[in-house]
Amino acid sequence: MSEFDKIVDKKVLSYHSVAGGDINKAYQVKTEQDMYFIKMNTISNLDMFIQEKKGIEAIAACHVIGTPHILQMGTTYQHAYLLMDYIERGKPIASYWDVFAQELACMHSSFVGDQFGFSSDNYIGSTPQSNPFCGSWVTFFKEYRLRPMLVRNEENLSRSDRQRIIHIMEHLDELLIEPEHPSLVHGDLWSGNVMTGPDGKAWLIDPACYYGDAEVDLAMTELFGGFPPSFYTSYRQYGCLRAGYEKRKYVYNLYHLLNHLYLFGYGYYGSVIHCIEKIEGSW
Incomplete structure (x- = not known):
């Protein structure tokens, strides 16, 4: 009997390897009755799958946007795994981006309480992400997003680079604003984590969920290529973006670029510096 x-x-x-990102191995597995999608990693990384399951369940609980159905997770004698139904990709509906914008705005508008953070810590990629509950968004983003990334990148940044980021953090209350309410955010919302489901609409995969400012998701969508202009036009209609977003998005994306610098190395250094320059130019 195989694993x-x-x-x-x-x-x-039968089974064969499919795209599963930079961190996990992934397989399409076929039995006589069903088709499955299995993600695998080392046994020591089981918690990554536990937290991914929590994120997918949080999004699903909003009842507005599609997510994979998780069947189980656990370990074999070789691997940690996450078992899901295999999602057959459908043909995008004509209003794909408008509907996606509407559903994402509905998710961002769902009531999640008055605290920023999440029920547990999780991961952004393979990097641990702390989510203690906090009453201030600016404090949360400073202490639990930017500061840990600055520490992790101590060897990747010069002293002057670090001082520039520290200066940004010291003046974060001048750059960011407190949102009216926390929003459930996907947390890692780039195009690779959006797929077309069997209903022809956008489904969300591989979340790094927490309760934050909805603008962090929109900023992330712009980081690696972006979505069509119609998506942003539609999303703006629902009031989740406020005046000044075009400046704040660089602060939010500095977190992700620092994470990429930490995970993948010097190739992202230029992008980090460019982002810092954009933030400094917004004062």
Whole structure:
């Protein structure tokens, strides 16, 4: 019996590797009755799958946007795994981007309480992400987003680079504003984490969820290529973006660029410095 047979508890007819990001291995697994999607990593990384499951369940609980159905997670003698139904990609509906914008705005508008943070710590990529509850968004973003990334990148940044980021953090209350309410955010919303579901609409995968400012998700969508202009036009209609977003987005994306510098190295250094320059130019 193969490792896949044990995970699905059925005889596996075939399996093959599929795209699963930079961190996990992923497989499409076929049995006589069903098709599955399995993500695998080392046993020591089981918590990554535990937190991914919590994020997907939080998004699903909003009942406004599609997510994969998680069947189970656990470990074999070789790997940690996350077992999901395999999602057949559909043909995008004509109003794909408008509907996605509307559904994302509805998710961002769902009531999640008055605290920023999340029920547990999780991961942005493979990097640990702390989510203690906090009454101030500016404080949360400074202490639990930017500061940990600055520490992690001590060897990747010069002393003057670090001082520029520290200066940004010291004046963060001049750059960011407190949102009217916390929003459930996907947390890692780039195009690679959006797929077309069988209903022809956008589904969200691989979240790094927490309760934050909805603008962090929109900023992230612009970081690696962006979505079509119609998406942003539609999203703005729902009032989740406020005046000054075009300046704040660089602060939010500094977090992700620092994470990429930490994970993938010097190739992202120029992007970090460019982002810092944009923030400094907004004062």
